[in-house]
Amino acid sequence: MPNAARKSRLIAEVDFEKDGVQHGFIRLFHSTHASAYGFIPIPIVVIRNGAGPTALFTAGNHGDEYEGQIAITKLAQSLKPEDIRGRVILLPALNFPAAVAGRRTSPIDDVNLNRVFPGDPNGSVTEQIAYFVEHELVPLADLSADLHSGGSSLMYMPCALMKRSADTAMFERTLAALKAFGASHAFVAAIAQGQGGDQNLTGAADRHGVMAIGTELAGGGTVTPAALRMIERGLNNLLAHIGILPPERHIAAPPTRIVEVGGPDYFVYASEAGVFEPLVELGDMVTAGQPAGLIHTPETPWRAPAEVFFAHDGLVLCKRIPGRTVRGDCLFHLGSDWVA
Numbered sequence: 001m002p003n004a005a006r007k008s009r010l011i012a013e014v015d016f017e018k019d020g021v022q023h024g025f026i027r028l029f030h031s032t033h034a035s036a037y038g039f040i041p042i043p044i045v046v047i048r049n050g051a052g053p054t055a056l057f058t059a060g061n062h063g064d065e066y067e068g069q070i071a072i073t074k075l076a077q078s079l080k081p082e083d084i085r086g087r088v089i090l091l092p093a094l095n096f097p098a099a100v101a102g103r104r105t106s107p108i109d110d111v112n113l114n115r116v117f118p119g120d121p122n123g124s125v126t127e128q129i130a131y132f133v134e135h136e137l138v139p140l141a142d143l144s145a146d147l148h149s150g151g152s153s154l155m156y157m158p159c160a161l162m163k164r165s166a167d168t169a170m171f172e173r174t175l176a177a178l179k180a181f182g183a184s185h186a187f188v189a190a191i192a193q194g195q196g197g198d199q200n201l202t203g204a205a206d207r208h209g210v211m212a213i214g215t216e217l218a219g220g221g222t223v224t225p226a227a228l229r230m231i232e233r234g235l236n237n238l239l240a241h242i243g244i245l246p247p248e249r250h251i252a253a254p255p256t257r258i259v260e261v262g263g264p265d266y267f268v269y270a271s272e273a274g275v276f277e278p279l280v281e282l283g284d285m286v287t288a289g290q291p292a293g294l295i296h297t298p299e300t301p302w303r304a305p306a307e308v309f310f311a312h313d314g315l316v317l318c319k320r321i322p323g324r325t326v327r328g329d330c331l332f333h334l335g336s337d338w339v340a
């Protein structure tokens with residue numbers, strides 16, 4: 001862990017040990033031509049009522065993924081200290097410059113926050129955010145939920161998710177939390193293919209022994225109401241599951257269909273540039289060898305389209321949204337039925 005001994009340069013306006021509701025900003029000092037002594041204000045709300053577990057809920061890690069940003073904003077206004085035991089830490093716009101720009105990456109340094117953990121206290125603004133989260137926020141938590149959606153380029157079936165862990169006890173605890181969340185679908189990510197691995201916030205949680213739940217909720221750079229309702233219920237249920245809310249606050253949901261996302265053969269990538277025609281929809285069951293899509297070249301209309309194929313059986317969880325594609329773009333990924 002580089003620079004682990006260094007203190008983050010970011011300063012929290014809130015006191016994490018104080019009871020009641022506090023709101024303010026994490027100050028990330030950023031000296032620019034327009035603002036010599038200015039700071040980037042990362043909003044934070046801390047709700048605490050005595051001793052008890054701590055939940056850390058984050059969204060806007062990717063700025064173009066909106067359901068989690070809304071759900072945490074609503075929770076910041078509805079959750080009262082007298083309702084809870086312990087502490088809830090809410091950051092709905094974690095990569096603040098990316099969130100206000102509605103972009104996956106920061107417009108300041110073009111860095112993807114969820115690919116630079118554990119961060120760097122002396123690095124670019126996004127690396128400094130990662131370092132603060134890794135060293136100052138995650139260690140406070142018993143449970144972390146970092147809320148993602150498909151963003152501008154992908155659309156997901158609304159899913160909760162967790163990572164496979166070699167630590168059996170942690171895996172079982174996290175799986176129980178995943179089921180309590182109450183999403184209609186969830187997936188266990190077996191490996192880090194395309195998803196950041198130990199460079200994301202879940203990796204930070206792993207390093208600190210903190211239980212981590214994630215989501216992939218619709219996407220496409222928009223807000224899907226059904227996905228928003230699913231995450232609002234899910235956050236409530238996570239709080240009830242770990243004892244921050246009383247158990248009777250749990251909201252019943254149908255059982256979650258859990259699938260596993262395995263290795264590279266679960267993903268379909270564009271073989272060349274062109275216009276992507278999907279041949280299946282989200283939620284379809286497919287088999288290995290089945291055509292997944294065609295890539296057309298309207299600029300050379302007499303040329304036959306390239307075909308891309310699924311390499312594994314499974315449920316279509318995710319698809320690419322923009323029609324224009326280039327070689328290497330992810331077009332689909334699958335999940336396969338998985339037995340706990």
Ligand SMILES: [Zn+2]
Binds near residue numbers: 061
């Ligand atoms: Zn994301």
